[in-house]
Amino acid sequence: MKRLFLFLLAAGILGSGTLYAQPAGGSRIGVLVNLGFMTREAFYVQWLTIGPEIVIPLGTRLSINPEVAIWGTNFGYRTYYVVPGALINLRVGRLTVGAGVVRRFLISGPARGDTSESVALKLQLGYRSGPSRIAVMVIPFTDPDFVSFGLAFGFGF
Numbered sequence: 001m002k003r004l005f006l007f008l009l010a011a012g013i014l015g016s017g018t019l020y021a022q023p024a025g026g027s028r029i030g031v032l033v034n035l036g037f038m039t040r041e042a043f044y045v046q047w048l049t050i051g052p053e054i055v056i057p058l059g060t061r062l063s064i065n066p067e068v069a070i071w072g073t074n075f076g077y078r079t080y081y082v083v084p085g086a087l088i089n090l091r092v093g094r095l096t097v098g099a100g101v102v103r104r105f106l107i108s109g110p111a112r113g114d115t116s117e118s119v120a121l122k123l124q125l126g127y128r129s130g131p132s133r134i135a136v137m138v139i140p141f142t143d144p145d146f147v148s149f150g151l152a153f154g155f156g157f
Contacts, residue, residue, distance in 0.1 A: 030055035032133060036152030038071060043149065047071035047081070053154065055089075063089045065098065079109025085122055096126040102139060117141055131156025 032053040040046040051069030058064055065087045073079040085102030102122045120142065126135035133154040140147045 029057070030131065031157045032131075032154035033157075034067070034069065034135075034152040034154045036135075036150055038137075038139070038148045038150040040148055041146045046148075047073050049083075049150065049152065051083075061091050063091065065089055065100070071104070073109070080107050081105060082107050087122060087124060089124070089126075091128070094128050096124070096128060096133065096135070098122075098124040098126070100124075104141070126154075 032055065034049065034051055034053055036049045037045045038047045038049055049069045049071050051067060053065050053067035056064050056066075066084075067086070068082065068084045071081040071083055073081075081104045083102050083104045085100055087098040087100030089096045089098035100122050101119045103119050104117050120139050122137060122139045124135050124137040126133045133156070135152050135154065137150045137152065138147065139150070
């Protein structure tokens with residue numbers, strides 16, 4: 001229980017600075033707090049994820065979305081990763097299609113070959129409803145070689 005509390009506290013600290021985003025240039029900057037999970041090769045949950053994402057509009061259809069997430073492993077929260085990244089999203093109606101890069105850094109726990117990696121591609125498909133979003137994502141990591149699939153629920157502000 002202590003590890004779960006520390007996991008949620010760290011995510012809250014990372015996200016607290018983004019909650020007061022102000023309009024920029026007539027376009028409102030949005031903030032999502034994402035809760036979700038990621039898999040490792042097979043389709044079972046390997047990491048629970050939480051973290052903020054800032055939506056910076058670049059016009060009516062495009063946005064750049066910097067994000068940072070904390071991944072806690074195996075429901076036991078024994079190993080943590082910080083995963084910063086940025087995506088460019090194209091919005092078509094309520095659908096969003098995005099591509100970008102992420103990098104995973106091991107911050108605590110036993111290193112079993114799953115340590116920090118180089119930059120990896122992230123592909124995302126989402127559905128927005130009001131200020132919230134549900135998204136599926138694919139991240140093909142190259143070191144070690146595996147593909148991670150995920151689902152995230154973003155709660156907007």
